[in-house]
Amino acid sequence: GAVVSQHPSWVICKSGTSVKIECRSLDFQATTMFWYRQFPKQSLMLMATSNEGSKATYEQGVEKDKFLINHASLTLSTLTVTSAHPEDSSFYICSATELSEDFNQPQHFGDGTRLSIL
Amino acid sequence: QQQVKQSPQSLIVQKGGISIINCAYENTAFDYFPWYQQFPGKGPALLIAIRPDVSEKKEGRFTISFNKSAKQFSLHIMDSQPGDSATYFCAAQLTGFQKLVFGTGTRLLVSP
DSSP states (O other): OOOEEEEOSEEEEOTTOOEEEEEEESSSOEEEEEEEEEOTTSOEEEEEEEETTSOOEEOTTOOTTTEEEEEEETTEEEEEETTOOGGGOEEEEEEEEEOOSOSOOOOEEOOOEEEEEO | OOOEEEEOSEEEEETTSOEEEEEEEOOTTEEEEEEEEEOTTSOOEEEEEEOTTOSEEEETTEEEEEETTTTEEEEEESSOOGGGOEEEEEEEEETTOOOEEEOOOEEEEEEO
């Protein structure tokens, strides 16, 4: 159980285009989803926290106009990288926590999206 | 104070040996400590987690030891196998928040 699916797994696009990444919880309802960025051989850096039906909360230094997050349902959150440039190339990973009375629910991660901007 | 320090950065263990990865934290408000395993090109997968009211938790070959007074916790992988070769991240979660603070990661290589 607790499967998080991320799509696409790999995308290459030209500089200046926008790219949308989807994150779905397949077998559970997720009130909260998280978006991370990971550079090679580094740890995960939290970009934003996404709550269903409300605006995302961005971490300090993350441009909210650059990284648009939408959490329209309890099973789907999307991250759109707008006007992408080569420096946006990275591994983007989402995670989700189950709806529960227990606040310390584990985060379940998707398999990430490798984004390459040419 | 929000950091979680992880060591070693990399580790080589022979097959059948014990792999030990250590983490330390400063903020006593952390109350949930998971360990994640990540293979190249994949997302992290939850291995095992512990809360501060327990000093040890074991699941199969994986054991977390937790020292609340020292603000340290560690992952022990018994009978390490080549398939355990991956990057391991410790993490900590603050009371009342769902955000995780991740350690810097440990690249484990188990030699055949």
